[in-house]
Amino acid sequence: MTMAPTNPDSQFIIGVDLGGTNIVVAAMSHDGAHLLGMQSAPTLAAEGAESVVRRMAQMVATTIDTVVRETGVSRDAVVGVGLGAPGTVDRKNGVVLAAPNLRWSNYALVERMTALTGLPVRIDNDANCATYGEWWLGAARGGTNVIGVTIGTGVGGGIIIDRQLYHGSSDAAGEIGHITIDPTGRRCGCGNYGCLEAYASGSAIAGRAREALEHDETSTLLALVNGDLSQITAALVYQAAADGDDVALEIVRDTAKFLGAGIANLLNIFNPDVVVIAGGVTQAGDDLFTPLRTEVRRRAFKSVTDTCRIVPGTLPGTAGVVGAVASYIAQTTGRPPA
Numbered sequence: 241m242t243m244a245p246t247n248p249d250s251q252f253i254i255g256v257d258l259g260g261t262n263i264v265v266a267a268m269s270h271d272g273a274h275l276l277g278m279q280s281a282p283t284l285a286a287e288g289a290e291s292v293v294r295r296m297a298q299m300v301a302t303t304i305d306t307v308v309r310e311t312g313v314s315r316d317a318v319v320g321v322g323l324g325a326p327g328t329v330d331r332k333n334g335v336v337l338a339a340p341n342l343r344w345s346n347y348a349l350v351e352r353m354t355a356l357t358g359l360p361v362r363i364d365n366d367a368n369c370a371t372y373g374e375w376w377l378g379a380a381r382g383g384t385n386v387i388g389v390t391i392g393t394g395v396g397g398g399i400i401i402d403r404q405l406y407h408g409s410s411d412a413a414g415e416i417g418h419i420t421i422d423p424t425g426r427r428c429g430c431g432n433y434g435c436l437e438a439y440a441s442g443s444a445i446a447g448r449a450r451e452a453l454e455h456d457e458t459s460t461l462l463a464l465v466n467g468d469l470s471q472i473t474a475a476l477v478y479q480a481a482a483d484g485d486d487v488a489l490e491i492v493r494d495t496a497k498f499l500g501a502g503i504a505n506l507l508n509i510f511n512p513d514v515v516v517i518a519g520g521v522t523q524a525g526d527d528l529f530t531p532l533r534t535e536v537r538r539r540a541f542k543s544v545t546d547t548c549r550i551v552p553g554t555l556p557g558t559a560g561v562v563g564a565v566a567s568y569i570a571q572t573t574g575r576p577p578a
Contacts, residue, residue, distance in 0.1 A: 257560030260341030277306030297356035322568030324369030371398025373563030383514035391519035442474035459487035500535025518553030
């Protein structure tokens with residue numbers, strides 16, 4: 241039997257980012273210097289958990305083949321799998337407790353993936369992984385205390401304190417999307433009212449645009465979707481804002497205010513040195529980030545805003561994979577990746 245390399249930097253870890261829409265898999269060297277075999281496939285959650293997990297396992301196997309072929313190392317150089325999963329996660333027992341977008345409940349994901357891949361597997365929440373990835377190799381690199389906000393279909397988050405992911409007492413810390421910013425506001429998918437996610441998620445941005453267009457027939461957004469409001473997406477709102485459309489610009493500015501209120505709360509509580517915002521919303525650029533930073537400065541204490549950078553993520557499409565690898569390293573070594 242070929243022995244695994246004794247130098248950790250010559251070892252590889254597979255990172256898996258499991259989402260409600262897509263699965264992304266890649267291999268990364270233990271030192272973070274090399275990313276290989278990146279691939280993406282639809283999740284197809286409606287086919288059921290077993291189908292999804294088998295697809296992930298096959299992608300892991302294909303990625304291992306790529307590592308062996310491109311580097312010349314043995315298969316034993318691939319030492320494990322880090323996996324970011326949506327929803328609430330029990331890391332100790334390797335269970336996805338609830339993932340509404342996948343329709344999973346109390347699913348023993350680590351046990352099943354270990355059986356299918358033959359490798360040790362470590363799991364964490366996907367937004368935690370995205371935050372950890374940006375901290376390790378992205379926009380928050382060098383930060384000591386970091387808040388991550390991930391904006392996609394929903395709004396997720398992660399918290400890093402003294403270079404370690406903070407998970408809370410039951411692995412549920414970091415649900416930033418469910419900060420209440422208006423106690424009598426919009427209904428959120430979680431059942432509460434006025435959550436940040438109900439205003440600033442990609443789906444909420446698109447929904448607010450549709451509402452605005454019902455009363456405005458001059459916006460260029462209408463032309464982008466040939467008058468079919470059901471085709472409005474957050475990405476189209478950002479595009480129209482960049483082109484100077486008044487309706488889209490107003491929606492982006494309002495989004496900045498909502499995010500600014502939520503982030504100001506986080507700054508006053510955690511006093512981080514970096515807030516990194518990842519996801520499709522970063523496409524809005526300065527149209528979003530300039531008023532967002534202004535709103536944060538207006539609401540948070542000067543002593544915390546003066547020492548905090550608010551930045552867009554720099555690992556689009558890979559932050560979750562990179563962070564899953566980082567989480568695997570932290571969970572297996574007891575310390576954050578170097």
